[in-house]
Amino acid sequence: MIETSIVILTKNAGSEFDSVLEMIHKQKYDQVIEVIVIDSGSSDKTLEVAEKHEAIIHKIKPEDFGHGVTRNLGVRLAKGKFVCFITQDALPKNDIWLSSMTDELRKEGVAAVYGKQLPKKDSTPMEDFFICDKYRDKKIVRKFIEGKRMSMDDIHFSDRSSLLRRDLLVKYPYPEDLVLAEDQVWAKKMLEIGFAIVYEPLSEVYHSHNYSLVNAFRKWFDVGSAFTRIGKSESSTGFLLSKGLGYYGRELSFLLRTHPIWIPYAIIYDFLKLLGYIVGKQERHMPNWLKIRLSIYNVHWKKFK
Numbered sequence: 001m002i003e004t005s006i007v008i009l010t011k012n013a014g015s016e017f018d019s020v021l022e023m024i025h026k027q028k029y030d031q032v033i034e035v036i037v038i039d040s041g042s043s044d045k046t047l048e049v050a051e052k053h054e055a056i057i058h059k060i061k062p063e064d065f066g067h068g069v070t071r072n073l074g075v076r077l078a079k080g081k082f083v084c085f086i087t088q089d090a091l092p093k094n095d096i097w098l099s100s101m102t103d104e105l106r107k108e109g110v111a112a113v114y115g116k117q118l119p120k121k122d123s124t125p126m127e128d129f130f131i132c133d134k135y136r137d138k139k140i141v142r143k144f145i146e147g148k149r150m151s152m153d154d155i156h157f158s159d160r161s162s163l164l165r166r167d168l169l170v171k172y173p174y175p176e177d178l179v180l181a182e183d184q185v186w187a188k189k190m191l192e193i194g195f196a197i198v199y200e201p202l203s204e205v206y207h208s209h210n211y212s213l214v215n216a217f218r219k220w221f222d223v224g225s226a227f228t229r230i231g232k233s234e235s236s237t238g239f240l241l242s243k244g245l246g247y248y249g250r251e252l253s254f255l256l257r258t259h260p261i262w263i264p265y266a267i268i269y270d271f272l273k274l275l276g277y278i279v280g281k282q283e284r285h286m287p288n289w290l291k292i293r294l295s296i297y298n299v300h301w302k303k304f305k
């Protein structure tokens with residue numbers, strides 16, 4: 001009987017994908033797993049690699065991809081009690097990546113577990129800091145507190161490396177109309193109905209992105225759009241600006257100690273992230289052709305015209 005279905009969404013996963021699947025199969029895990037690859041039009045060797053590692057392959061059209069909708073498809077294809085989402089470029093650090101999350105999800109009242117992300121060797125200093133500041137070494141068990149307004153910190157959850165109860169995903173599927181942050185909307189729902197969300201730092205993957213200046217703006221345009229659609233209290237400008245000021249202060253201190261030459265670039269980079277977020281919050285008032293140009297996930301806006 002399959003306990004865990006590992007679902008990976010792919011498109012031109014590149015040379016590292018072989019290592020990702022290899023590490024998945026090296027896990028110290030005493031239950032049966034299946035690996036499901038949902039591919040949206042790869043033209044490289046992604047499917048060959050998936051076949052080599054005996055993954056179950058399901059193909060979809062590129063225009064049918066969506067962060068929420070494609071993961072919901074993965075849930076329907078899955079046979080396991082648990083569903084593990086890991087992205088094609090997230091490389092498990094060691095052989096306890098999966099069991100560290102499973103140990104927590106087997107506990108009563110836990111809806112999902114997500115793991116720690118580590119920057120890759122080629123990541124920029126800004127990305128190094130972002131990952132290390134966001135994903136720390138202390139385990140966190142998030143629960144809903146009656147009367148407390150939830151912020152984005154309270155509902156933080158990442159399905160780049162995560163383990164979730166399939167029965168809850170079937171009953172409460174991911175939202176399909178968001179460009180991203182589908183994982184955090186789902187986590188918010190789980191907290192509201194009384195389940196816990198656990199951050200387990202013993203489960204580690206190498207995962208980071210080096211965005212160009214243009215793509216930093218475009219990514220945070222999507223973040224601004226998604227956060228605004230989640231809810232006013234969770235994405236209030238005052239809360240996020242106050243958090244942002246603290247973050248930028250810590251980042252500057254980090255760069256002064258480690259990479260001072262990067263500071264001018266970091267100032268421009270962070271300004272474009274903030275600008276992208278602010279513009280993204282006005283997305284509902286924009287024509288669709290403009291959203292397609294501004295978004296890093298423009299296939300989403302082509303779908304929701």
